[in-house]
Amino acid sequence: MAKKIKIIVAKPGLDGHDRGAKLLARIFAEEGMEVVYTGLRQTPEMIVAAAEQEDADVVGLSSLSGVHNYFFPKVVELLKSKGLNDVLVVGGGIIPIEDYDFLQKSGVKAIFGPGTPTMDIVSFIKSNVRAR
Amino acid sequence: MFDEKVLEKIKGGKEKWDQGPVAKTLAKAPEQKPVFTTISGTPVERLYTPLDIAGLDYERDLGFPGQFPYTRGVQPTMYRGRYWTMRQYAGFGSAKDTNARYRYLLQQGQTGLSVAFQLPTQAGYDSDHPLSMGEVGKVGVAVDSIEDMKVLFDGIPLDKVTTSMTINAAATVLLGMYLALAEEQGVPWDKVGGTVQNDVLKEIICRGQYIYPPKPTMRLTVDLIEFCQKHVPRWNTISISGYHIRESGSTAAQEMAFTIADGIAYTQACIERGMDVDSFAPRLSFFFNAFTNVLEEVAKFRAARRYWAKIMKERFKAKDPRSMMLRYHVQTGGVTLTAQQPLNNIVRVALQTYATALGGAQSLHTNSYDEALCLPTQEAVTVALRTQQIVAEESGATDSIDPLAGCYYVEQMTNKIEQEIDDYIKKIDAMGGTLAAIEQGYIQKEIQNSAYRFQKEIESGERVYVGINKYTMEEPPPTNLLKVDMSVGDVEAAKLKKLRAERDQAKWKAALDKLRQVSQTDENVMPAVIEAVKAKATVGEICDVWRDIYGQYRPKEFV
Numbered sequence: 001m002a003k004k005i006k007i008i009v010a011k012p013g014l015d016g017h018d019r020g021a022k023l024l025a026r027i028f029a030e031e032g033m034e035v036v037y038t039g040l041r042q043t044p045e046m047i048v049a050a051a052e053q054e055d056a057d058v059v060g061l062s063s064l065s066g067v068h069n070y071f072f073p074k075v076v077e078l079l080k081s082k083g084l085n086d087v088l089v090v091g092g093g094i095i096p097i098e099d100y101d102f103l104q105k106s107g108v109k110a111i112f113g114p115g116t117p118t119m120d121i122v123s124f125i126k127s128n129v130r131a132r
Numbered sequence: 133m134f135d136e137k138v139l140e141k142i143k144g145g146k147e148k149w150d151q152g153p154v155a156k157t158l159a160k161a162p163e164q165k166p167v168f169t170t171i172s173g174t175p176v177e178r179l180y181t182p183l184d185i186a187g188l189d190y191e192r193d194l195g196f197p198g199q200f201p202y203t204r205g206v207q208p209t210m211y212r213g214r215y216w217t218m219r220q221y222a223g224f225g226s227a228k229d230t231n232a233r234y235r236y237l238l239q240q241g242q243t244g245l246s247v248a249f250q251l252p253t254q255a256g257y258d259s260d261h262p263l264s265m266g267e268v269g270k271v272g273v274a275v276d277s278i279e280d281m282k283v284l285f286d287g288i289p290l291d292k293v294t295t296s297m298t299i300n301a302a303a304t305v306l307l308g309m310y311l312a313l314a315e316e317q318g319v320p321w322d323k324v325g326g327t328v329q330n331d332v333l334k335e336i337i338c339r340g341q342y343i344y345p346p347k348p349t350m351r352l353t354v355d356l357i358e359f360c361q362k363h364v365p366r367w368n369t370i371s372i373s374g375y376h377i378r379e380s381g382s383t384a385a386q387e388m389a390f391t392i393a394d395g396i397a398y399t400q401a402c403i404e405r406g407m408d409v410d411s412f413a414p415r416l417s418f419f420f421n422a423f424t425n426v427l428e429e430v431a432k433f434r435a436a437r438r439y440w441a442k443i444m445k446e447r448f449k450a451k452d453p454r455s456m457m458l459r460y461h462v463q464t465g466g467v468t469l470t471a472q473q474p475l476n477n478i479v480r481v482a483l484q485t486y487a488t489a490l491g492g493a494q495s496l497h498t499n500s501y502d503e504a505l506c507l508p509t510q511e512a513v514t515v516a517l518r519t520q521q522i523v524a525e526e527s528g529a530t531d532s533i534d535p536l537a538g539c540y541y542v543e544q545m546t547n548k549i550e551q552e553i554d555d556y557i558k559k560i561d562a563m564g565g566t567l568a569a570i571e572q573g574y575i576q577k578e579i580q581n582s583a584y585r586f587q588k589e590i591e592s593g594e595r596v597y598v599g600i601n602k603y604t605m606e607e608p609p610p611t612n613l614l615k616v617d618m619s620v621g622d623v624e625a626a627k628l629k630k631l632r633a634e635r636d637q638a639k640w641k642a643a644l645d646k647l648r649q650v651s652q653t654d655e656n657v658m659p660a661v662i663e664a665v666k667a668k669a670t671v672g673e674i675c676d677v678w679r680d681i682y683g684q685y686r687p688k689e690f691v
Contacts, residue, residue, distance in 0.1 A: 014251035014267050016340020019380045019467070019583055025691045026584060039689045040340045041255075041263070065251055066507075066616065070266030096506055097609040114471040114504050115600045117591055 003132040005125065007058040010038040010047040012075070015065035020092065024060065027118045033058075033125075044074040052082055057129050061091040061108075068095050073106035080107075086130040092116070133190055134182045142182055154178070170428040171595070172383035173585060174548065180540035188543055193438070197533045199453075201441040203434050203546070204534035205492040206457040211530035216488070217495040218520045219296060221463065223248030223273035224507050225616050226623065227283035230273040234288060236510065240517055244326075246296040246497060247284070248272035249306070254341040256302045256675030259624035269620035271507065272298075276624065276670045277631055281309040282316070291319040295326040296371070296461065296495075301343035303330040304356050305674050308661040311364065327368035327417055327461070330356055333394045333566065334373050336687065337575050338380040343675060346567055348682035352657065354401050359658035361412045368417040370398060371461060378421035379467045381583020384428050385549045387421060388436040389556035390575050392443065396557070397566035399448055409448045413455035422484040422491075423465045429484070430536050431545035433460075433491030438546070439553050461495040462488045469504040472599035474610060477501035482519050489529040490536055496520055506613040573690035580690070628670065635668040643667035648677050 009025045011018055018040060025037040036054050038047060051059050059079070061072055072091050079087050091103065092112035100111050109128060112121050134142075168176040177184075188194075195201055198208035207213065220237055222245075223230045234245055250272040252264035258276050259268045268274050275281055285295075290313065299306040307328050314324045332349040335342040343349065357369040374382075374391035382390065395416065402412050420436075422429050440458040444450040464484035469477045478501045488496050498516040500508030508516070524530055536542045560569045569575050589595035596602045643664040650660040664674055 014255050014257075014263060014341075016251075016335075016338075017379075018338075018340060022580055022691050023381075023583055023587055026580075027587075035691075037689055037691045039687060043263070065267065066270040067266040069618075094504065094506070096613050096615075098613070115597075118587065119591065 005033040006056045008036050008056045009060045010042050011040045012071035013067045017064040021062040031122045048078040058088045063093040072108050076107035133188045171425045184544040201438040203438040210533045215524045217244040219244040219246045219495050221246040221497045225269040227280040244294045250274050256343045258670050258672030274624045278309045278665050290314045291323040298329050300329050303328040304661050308665045312666050321364045325366040327371050330370040331373045339376040342685045344682045345685045355656045369415045371417050371419045373419040375419050375421045380579050382579045384432040385552035389553040393560045393566045409450045410452035418460035422462050422488045424483045426487040429487035430491045434546045435549035459494045462493040463497040464499045470599045471504040474501050485523045509614045576690045640667045
């Protein structure tokens with residue numbers, strides 16, 4: 001039997017909107033993943049430290065305060081610097097479509113905007129996560 | 133309200149109708165859904181009749197506007213005398229950018245200001261703090277010192293507008309700056325009007341802009357209330373907020389219940405400080421959400437008005453009628469907006485505005501249709517403001533007070549929501565009060581469960597959301613979005629550097645030392661805060677004094 005997918009759900013920066021992050025944490029768990037929710041006010045360093053410590057397969061970043069272009073690439077960069085190249089990074093929140101391209105080029109594999117069915121997110125993760 | 137005999141007749145008639153025409157129709161064609169529910173998940177019957185409100189006592193349960201229990205409104209003439217205050221929450225970029233937006237809004241007929249501060253300011257950090265990186269000027273205006281505040285209100289006389297400031301854990305600091313600025317403008321404090329949100333409990337429950345642990349943060353909240361009661365009599369000292377509770381996923385009844393639970397906690401804390409209930413309660417204000425289900429929202433507002441009046445009278449023994457009046461601001465539901473087919477949001481906001489008007493609010497912010505995508509553009513803000521003006525001046529909703537009173541549906545829903553509020557308050561009392569319920573994660577979990585239920589309903593298609601799970605279509609990516617310049621952060625950092633170099637160092641140090649000393653005693657901190665902001669101490673510096681003394685709050689996560 002394959003090992004469970006381990007996912008860090010993180011809220012970078014000062015943003016307090018955590019309805020989506022918490023909801024997804026619950027749904028990921030129901031879908032058989034092992035979930036670590038970091039809580040609010042995470043720096044990229046804290047998020048990557050959690051990923052490293054937990055040996056996470058996936059990092060899910062949620063931002064609704066417009067800081068995605070600053071924080072998301074930083075998380076990817078730091079993961080790489082720790083040699084965690086195969087950790088799947090995805091993001092969601094209030095993110096203008098015109099920023100998707102930049103974020104994807106920076107290594108965020110997918111961005112999920114408002115109204116995305118949660119099962120789309122689950123199946124994207126399941127089909128793109130590293131082999132375990 | 134109804135004669136027994138009349139009720140008997142209606143009962144007979146209803147039974148016949150159920151067994152006759154209804155049964156016959158259902159046999160031919162079932163209804164569209166097996167169960168109809170409000171957006172909160174409350175079941176809705178096919179038909180409401182006097183039977184559903186048979187126990188309603190007009191004098192006891194409804195009364196007259198401006199009279200206990202205020203079900204029908206808090207003022208005797210309501211919108212016939214004056215419309216609600218049209219107050220758009222706004223702030224982005226630098227103080228200068230936001231000042232221009234304020235002047236525009238006032239020119240367009242807005243009647244009050246509402247300041248959106250950037251997250252660093254709300255969390256008590258200066259713009260150049262490491263945790264502020266990427267956040268400066270993003271979802272609100274950057275205010276670090278009184279110098280920014282001066283620019284923010286440039287050309288706006290503080291005795292001519294009222295200002296609402298969404299600031300909570302750092303409310304004492306920003307109010308301090310506002311009062312110092314009033315002094316500079318030559319406006320006496322008893323002519324200054326407005327509101328600070330100052331509601332730290334809901335930050336811990338759901339909004340996330342906390343700084344200090346519950347006890348010391350409550351001390352600052354009560355200090356502000358006490359200070360204003362003595363020196364700034366027209367200031368609304370707190371805006372006890374259900375808005376964010378609803379945004380986080382609660383039902384309508386939970387929104388009202390948990391907000392009232394917070395209100396009870398603040399009232400209790402002020403009384404424990406030694407204040408007489410009637411000395412501060414008239415200046416407590418509230419802040420709620422408005423969703424699209426008009427009838428449920430109207431019922432929710434009426435139920436909360438009636439329940440709060442009874443709490444103040446019966447539990448806290450208030451005597452001044454103003455202490456019993458639930459006065460509130462409303463913001464239309466941010467979370468109801470869709471990124472898909474964004475123009476549809478104009479319709480949602482219009483319905484929510486209509487619900488607000490029928491519900492009897494004192495003040496309203498209408499969201500802009502593009503807010504699921506970005507901060508609103510000027511065009512979108514204008515439509516939002518016009519929506520209020522159309523509902524106020526064209527729809528007729530404002531001509532007669534509480535026009536839905538007596539509607540069987542709305543009255544029974546009002547009763548039902550009040551009952552739900554009461555059940556929650558009793559449960560929270562039994563847990564040891566609001567702080568204990570928050571500490572145990574009870575309130576947070578209740579909200580999360582409702583959010584989860586709603587999400588499941590949307591994804592199963594059981595509940596229709598236009599543009600999300602029905603009537604979807606391919607659309608080109610949206611254009612014309614507002615973007616905040618990333619360089620604001622550098623500009624603000626440079627301004628701070630200059631401020632720190634140029635201010636009177638001795639005066640600054642003395643003011644912060646004094647604040648530190650006072651904060652370790654039971655003395656009210658407000659005078660020392662005002663001296664510190666005048667000495668150009670920054671938001672971050674003042675909040676750091678308290679971080680040192682009180683520590684920082686780290687929530688337990690309940691997922």
